[in-house]
Amino acid sequence: MKRIFLLTGILLLIICFSFKKETGEQNWIRINQLGYTPEGTKVAVWCSKENKLPAFVDLVDAATQQTVYRITGLQPFGSYGPFNQTSRIRFTSFIKPGRYFLKAGNTVSPAFKIDEDVYKGSADFCLRYMRQQRSGFNPFLKDSCHTRDGYTLYGPMPDSSYVNVSGGWHDASDYLQYTTTSANATWHLLAAYQQYGHVFTDTKTANGLDGKNNVPDILDEAKWGLDWLLKMNPSDNIMFNQLGDDRDHMKMRIPKEDTNYYGRGIERPVYFVSGKPQVRGKFMNATTGVASTAGKFASTFALASKVYEKTDAGLSKNLYQKSLAAYAYGKKMPGVAQTASVKSPYIYAEGNWVDDMELAAASIYQANPEKQKAMLLDAYTYARQEPVTPWLGKDTAHHYEWYPFINLGHAVLANDLPKPQRDTIHDFYETGIKAVWNKAKQNAFYRGIPFIWCSNNLTTSFAIQCLAYRKMTGDDSYTELEQANIDWLFGCNPWGTSMVYGLPSWGDTPVDPHSAFTHLKQYPIDGGLVDGPVYTAIYKNLIGIQLNEPDEYAAFQSDLAVYHDDYGDYSTNEPTMDGTASLIYLLAAKEAEVNPIPGWHTDDYYKADLHTITESRALLRGDSTRKKIAFVFTADEYAEGLPLIQKTLVDEHVKASFFFTGRLYRKRAYQPFIKELYRQKHYLGPHSDQHILYNDWKNRDSMLVTRDSLENDYYNNVEAMNALGLWNNNRQEYFIPPYEWWNKRVGKWFAEMRVKLFSFTPGTRTNADYTWPEMGASYKSSEALIDLLRSFEVKHTLNGAILLIHAGTDPRRKDKLYAHLPSMIKELKAKGYDFCTIDRL
Known part of the structure; x- marks a missing residue:
């Protein structure tokens, strides 16, 4: 049975009720069980086996049992998986x-936190699984295993030659080890240390046992993987791709109990990277070269070189x-190096390699930018060969066909490129995100990831791509999609379970994963990310799956996808080392980005959701x-209204x-009026230096300026503000x-x-106060504009509205809207509206 955190009193009843899976229930609310950060996107999903939506959903304080917020106007998303009706609860x-x-009515979600610390320690927690996966010396077992790896196959040396490749991590619940997954895992751990090292603690020594060694545990773990990769690439032209093969799968056992599975005692085969097809059961794999493996070696070594640059020069x-x-x-030797299988048809069927070489070239450049400038061109050339990782937006793919599951090279490369090329790389990332979004927006879970084997690994990687794109560009258009994939991993999914x-x-x-540790010894595998749901059609055609206990998620299985918390289901409930390593990077990023807004009042519990009302990446409403x-x-040419505007704001106590x-x-x-506005703590900002038109009126996508000319114009505007002492470097x-005309x-x-x-809130119409009578039908009198604003308020309210008024107009307009500002403010105040600066909306 599932873990339940038992609270006391009424809260105990709430949580227990919400976690029960009684067949009589028809409605559920799925949440991110880790919780939500105060400034982050917060969404739950309503799920019903009936075709209904609640009129509203209440957010209830678990301590006081009082409703503190009400969500109304839920939009139906229709059926999904086992449910007949679903909706996003924002x-x-x-x-x-x-x-x-x-x-909502009698339907109650599990309790959850809203706090800055919801991700605190989560990445460190998942490191427990990585340590438990160690081969050689295993700190969880406090014992050693696989100490005689291994004997060579397919190499230039005689077959069965001994080579010392002991160490590294077991790949999953089996004890195979792959350069492909280990290099990717090591890269993610190194990147997590490099970018977010401050969120990790030091509670373990290098061998994984308790103690401190003045090295964050994340770097200790990355070094364990790195040391094994060095063994797997002992010299320039000697690389190994795989240690062990599917003969490992004969039965479950604790790793130190390995015996004569390969006919060589406790030695296991290590497969040379030959660039040619190798054994795959009755067939040969589809290896065409070495670049997919060589590129992963190169990128990981280059990143590690940069990480150790100041601490270990040698x-x-x-x-x-x-x-x-x-x-x-x-x-x-361009091409892919696939894994080998002796008895079964299942392999890591990697089908691309230019992404690996792009990441390698970009990483080498960053390791030594002065001497490796040519690597930028190499990396960009590779980037253009595979702009979008092929599975993005698709319904299916072969097992590990497009691995790693996103093109990490794009993120590493982009910031070092000239602006036009950087924009191209950003577009590549966004194109992939859009391909997933076009599928995701059709269902309430925002699920656009295919339910193929290791779907959770794809989910994690896609969230990383969204995060990287957001960090690179500042574009938050896909923040809710990014968070939906994280929420999915921690319970906001049809089964209501963390993965x-x-x-x-x-x-x-x-609690019952496909793992010898839990199945044979009842050892916890803390932090392990399981494979995740698969299409029901895939599940029904897999070999050797049999559930050992009644399915506690039976009510949530469907013709679309299945997930089973059962030892017998190796397709959905087996933890993987490389997926967990990617998750560690993602969780470290989430913990590191919590940064409360300075000066935000502690009693101001609501903040504008800047993500949901945007157009071409601009805020249009709070x-x-x-x-x-x-x-x-x-104002640009004319600002004759400033004295009256300033006086009105003082009289009405409005910012x-x-x-x-x-x-x-x-x-x-x-300038005297402008300086006084600044002294009175109104918000002053730029509006371009020369009021230039950025893009064509008729063809909005057609640019009329270059990026350099736009930036120069903007910074000249800023310099004019600086000259008056109006600029504040510490604010947003x-x-x-x-x-008010721009494009994406x-x-x-x-x-x-x-x-x-x-820009102004569309439909409010006050921005048309620049018109004059000679413009004909375009002209709008102040009275007409105020009536249009009133009509908008009746239909849509002015909650969060941005109302634009010109501080001066062409002399041909005699009827100035700013002259009506005193009566407008009084009328809006009477309706209960308050006023604030744009940064506090």
Whole structure:
């Protein structure tokens, strides 16, 4: 039975009720059992075997039993898997830390936290599984295994020659070991240390036993994998691809109990990277070269060289030289090196290799940018050969066909390229994300990952691609999709279970995985990521699967996909070492990015959801659950209304935002008013220096400026503000485009500059106050504009609205909208609206 964290009193009843899987239940609410960060995306999923949606869902404080937030207007997503109706329950804008549950009628979710610490220690926790997978000396067992690996096959040396390759990690619940998965795992651990090392602790020595050695445990574990890879690549032209084969699968046993499975006592075969097909049961595999393996060696050695650059110069130099040799070997023999299988048809059928060589070239460049500039061109050339990892957006693929499951080289390469090429790489990543999004947006779980073998590994990798794209570009358009894939791994899925053994400790997690450790010895495999759901059609055609206990998830199996927490199901419930390593990187990134907004009031429990109301990467409206409005005043040539606007804001005790062009900031006649606005703590920002038009009016995708000219214009605007002492380097910068006209590429450029693009809320119409009578039908009087605003408010409310008014207009317009500002503010106040600056909306 599943782990249940027992609380007292009413909370105990709530959690127990929500975790039960009684056949009489018809409705469920699926959540991320780890919890949600205050500033992060927060979504649960309503699931019903009836065809109904609740009118509302309440967020309830678990301690007080009081409703603190209500979600209304749920949108139906229709059937999915075992459910007839589903919907996304969004509560992103609620940010008060605490412990809560969701309730709709008699349907109650498990309790969960909203807190900054929900990911704290999770990456370290998953390192437990990596240590448990160690071959050679195993710190969990405090014993050694596989000490006589191994004897060679397919190499230039005589078959059965002994070579010392003891060490590394067992691949999964079997004890095979692959360069392919081990190099990828080592790379992820090294990258986690390099980028997020501060989130890891030091509680273990290098051999994995308790103690401290002044090295974060993540680096100790990466070094364990790295040392084995060095053994598997003992010299420039000697590489091994695999240790052991599927003869390992004869029966389950603890690793130290390995006996004569291969006819050589406790020695196991080690397969040379020959570049030619090797045994695959009755067939041969489809090996065509060595580059897929050589590239993985090269990228991991290059990254490790950079990591050890300051702490172990000798090791760093050796690793750098080995990365160059491995890369050259890959270039000499392009193609894929697949794994070998003696008895069964199942192998790692890798089908691509240019992604591995791209990552290798990019990593070598970063290890020595002064001497390896040519590697940038190499990496970019490889990048263009496989812009999108082929499985993205597809329904199926062969087992490990497109491995690693995303092109990590794109993320490593992009920032070192010139801007046009960098944009191309960003587009490659976004194209892959969009391909998944086009499938995901059709269901309430935002599930666009195919249910093939190791679907959880694909899910983890795709979340990393979304995260990398967001970090590279500043584009948060896919944040909810990114989080949906993380939520899926921790319980927001049809089965309502975490896919990580023991994480969280109070949740519904695997307890009967396909593992000798748990099955034979009842040892926990803390932190292990299991394979995950597969298509039902795949499951029904696999060899040798038989469930050993009644299926506690029977109510949630469907013709679409199955998942079983049962030792007998090796297809969905077997943990994998490489998937866990990728998850460690992802969880470290999630823990590291928690960064509360400075100065945010502790009693202000709601924050604008900037992710859900965007167009071309710009904010168009704030939180639609709060009665707050942001007045934004822009000006270029004319600003005659500033004195009246300023006086009105003082009289009404209202803060607003002002965005002026550089040439207006330079006009001496307006500078006293501008400085006074700044002193009164209104928000002042840029509106382009010369009010240039970025893209064609008729063809929005057609650019009229280069990136350099746009940036120069923007920074000239900033310099004009600096000259008046108006710039604040410690705040989030906002920018409204000239003419309020831009496209997605412009949005991307500003996102990379870490500038938040925004514009007026469509439909509010106050922005048309620049028109004058001679413009004919385009002209709108102030009275007409105010009536249009009132109509909008009745239909849509003005919650979170951005209202644009020009601080000055062409002299041909005599009817100035800003002259009506006092009455507008009074009318809106009477309806309960408050006012804030754009950065507080």
